[in-house]
Amino acid sequence: MREFARLLFGRRTRRRWIHLILGGALAMPYVFVGQLVVGPALDSRYVFNDLRAQVLSFVVGLPLAALTAWLFPLTRSMEAVVVRSLCGVDEGRLSYGPARSRVARRRTAAWFTLHLGFGGIIAGMSLAVPPFAAVLIALPVVALFDDDLLGLPEAMGDGRLLALMPVAGVACLVALAACAAGAGALLARWAPALLGPTPEDRLAAAEARAADLAVRNRLARELHDSVGHALSAVALQASAARRVLDSDPEFVREALAAIEDTTRRTVGELDAVLGVLREGDAPGTAPAPTLAADLDGLLRRTRAGGLRVRATVDADPESLPPVVSREAYRIVQEGLSNALKHAGGQVTVTLRIAVADGHLEITLDNPLGAAAPCRPGGGHGLRGIADRARLLGGTAEAGADAAGWRLRVRLPLRSPA
Incomplete structure (x- = not known):
C-alpha cells in the first residue's frame, strides 16, 4: 500500500505532474488561436461555453505547437533542461543543443506536441476533478441539513447511495493522480528517444x-x-x-x-x-x-x-x-x-x-x-x-x-x- 501511495503521490510523480501542468499552460495560447478558427467554423458565438468547441480548439492548436517547435531549434534545448529537472531523466540521455537537422526537428516537434497534448489534458483534469470530488465528498454532510439544498435527485434519497459519494470523490482524486503518474511516466520514457541525440549529434x-x-x-x-x-x-x-x-x-x-x-x-x-x-x-x-x-x-x-x-x-x-x-x-x-x-x-x-x-x-x-x-x-x-x-x-x-x-x-x- 505504501509503495502504491508513493507511486501516485511521491516526489518524482509530483514533479512530473508539475511538468504536465506547465505543458498545459504552454498549450493555452495555441488553444486561443484554435478558437479563432473553430468559432467561425461552428458559427458559435460563445466558444467558452461549448465543450465540443473547446476540444476542437485544443486539437487545432496542437499542430500549431508542432510547427513552433519545428521553426525554433532552441525548443529542444529548453525542453531538455525542463525534462532533466522535473522528469528525472538522466542528462546523459538528452541533447542540450539546438535541433539543427531535419530528424532532430521532427523529434522535437513530436515531443512538444506530446508534452502540450498530455499537459493540456492533465491540466484540465486538475482544474475540474478536485472541485467535483470535493462536492461528492461533501454531499452526505450537506444532505444532513437540507436534502433540497443542492437540488439532489430522488435517487440520492437512498442513504446507502449517498454514503458512497465520498468514496466516489476519493476515487476521482486517485484516478486523477493515476492519470498524471501514467502520463508523466510515458513522457519520461519517450524523452530520451525524442530529445536525445540523433546520429548526427553523436557524430x-x-x-x-x-x-x-x-x-x-x-x-x-x-x-x-x-x-x-x-x-x-x-x-x-x-x-x-x-x-x-x-x-x-x-x-x-x-x-x-x-x-x-x-x-x-x-x-x-x-x-x-x-x-x-x-x-x-x-x-x-x-x-x-x-x-x-x-x-x-x-x-x-x-x-x-x-x-x-x-x-x-x-x-x-x-x-x-x-x-x-x-x-x-x-x-x-x-x-x-x-x-x-x-x-x-x-x-x-x-x-x-x-x-x-x-x-x-x-x-x-x-x-x-x-x-x-x-x-x-x-x-x-x-x-x-x-x-x-x-x-x-x-x-x-x-x-x-x-x-x-x-x-x-x-x-x-x-x-x-
Whole structure:
C-alpha cells in the first residue's frame, strides 16, 4: 500500500505532474488561436461555453505547437533542461543543443506536441476533478441539513447511495493522480528517444571528442619531448658534476653552465608548448624549436651531459618545410633523450640526417648500454615519435640489431594527400 501511495503521490510523480501542468499552460495560447478558427467554423458565438468547441480548439492548436517547435531549434534545448529537472531523466540521455537537422526537428516537434497534448489534458483534469470530488465528498454532510439544498435527485434519497459519494470523490482524486503518474511516466520514457541525440549529434560529439583528444595528445607529446628531454639532460649533468665535484672543478663549472642554459631554454619551450592550449599562439610566446634553428644547440647541450654524439647532416635544414623541420627536431630530441636515459653516458651516438626520394631520413644508432631502471608511467617516447611520423604521412621504426639500437624515421617533404 505504501509503495502504491508513493507511486501516485511521491516526489518524482509530483514533479512530473508539475511538468504536465506547465505543458498545459504552454498549450493555452495555441488553444486561443484554435478558437479563432473553430468559432467561425461552428458559427458559435460563445466558444467558452461549448465543450465540443473547446476540444476542437485544443486539437487545432496542437499542430500549431508542432510547427513552433519545428521553426525554433532552441525548443529542444529548453525542453531538455525542463525534462532533466522535473522528469528525472538522466542528462546523459538528452541533447542540450539546438535541433539543427531535419530528424532532430521532427523529434522535437513530436515531443512538444506530446508534452502540450498530455499537459493540456492533465491540466484540465486538475482544474475540474478536485472541485467535483470535493462536492461528492461533501454531499452526505450537506444532505444532513437540507436534502433540497443542492437540488439532489430522488435517487440520492437512498442513504446507502449517498454514503458512497465520498468514496466516489476519493476515487476521482486517485484516478486523477493515476492519470498524471501514467502520463508523466510515458513522457519520461519517450524523452530520451525524442530529445536525445540523433546520429548526427553523436557524430558531431565524437568529432569534438576526437579533436579534444588530438589536442591533448599533442600537448602530451610536446611536454614529453621538450620538458622530458631537458629534465633527463639536467639529471645526467648534475649526476656527472656531483661525481667529479672534488677532482675536476672545471667540468663542474661547465656542467652547471649547461644546466643553466638547458633550464633557461626549457622555460621558453614550455611557453611554446602551453600555446597548444590556446586558440592561437599568444603575443610574445616563444616559437617552437626547429631543426634549422636549434639543432646545433640541442647537440651541444646533449654533449654537455656526457653523451658523445657524432652527427652527419647531409640535408639543408633551411630548405625543409616548417612543419617538417619542427617535428624532425622533436624526433631527434626524443631519440637523443632515449640514448641519454638508456644507453649510458659514455657511448657514442651516430646521428644521420639526409634527404632522399622526397623524404627526410633521420637515423640514430647507439650501442646497447646498461639500461637505466624504468620509471613508472614512462615508455611513451617511441610511441610519440611514431605519432609524429604518422601525422605527417611518414614512418618510424625502432629496435635492436646486431650493432645496437637503431631508430629510423622517414618524413615526406610534401604534405600527404
